[in-house]
Amino acid sequence: MSLENFLQVSDSGIHGFGIFTNIFIKEGEKILLIKGEVISESECIKREENDGNVYIFWNGDNYIDASNEPIIKFINHDCNYNCEIIDNDENSLWLIASRNINPCEELSIDYGYDEIYESCTCLYCNAESIRKSV
Numbered sequence: 340m341s342l343e344n345f346l347q348v349s350d351s352g353i354h355g356f357g358i359f360t361n362i363f364i365k366e367g368e369k370i371l372l373i374k375g376e377v378i379s380e381s382e383c384i385k386r387e388e389n390d391g392n393v394y395i396f397w398n399g400d401n402y403i404d405a406s407n408e409p410i411i412k413f414i415n416h417d418c419n420y421n422c423e424i425i426d427n428d429e430n431s432l433w434l435i436a437s438r439n440i441n442p443c444e445e446l447s448i449d450y451g452y453d454e455i456y457e458s459c460t461c462l463y464c465n466a467e468s469i470r471k472s473v
């Protein structure tokens with residue numbers, strides 16, 4: 340079972356829109372099944388480099404482009420992330436909770452590519468300025 344019905348997309352403290360949970364989610368719980376277009380490695384590289392597409396996931400078998408999916412594309416990077424992505428089957432992955440998540444918390448993952456850390460503006464890195472503006 341997916342917790343999709345308990346998620347909502349709204350303004351994020353991190354960047355643009357984000358995904359928030361309405362309920363408490365326990366560490367390890369499956370949150371959202373991530374599906375998308377299955378693409379080749381060369382197509383993946385092309386989309387990442389030409390289109391800046393950061394929503395392509397590798398599930399051990401295939402590259403899955405989730406950029407046209409309604410929810411997952413709104414997940415933001417946070418160095419102090421609370422979710423991670425694990426393999427499911429050939430064509431999908433799971434977003435799961437990497438720690439307990441409270442209602443109204445924003446879901447986040449570690450995007451895991453070098454550029455993101457160079458000038459990171461995540462909640463964790465920006466804790467000071469975020470605290471002032473709330």
Ligand SMILES: [Zn+2]
Nearest residue numbers: 418459461464
């Ligand atoms: Zn950060």
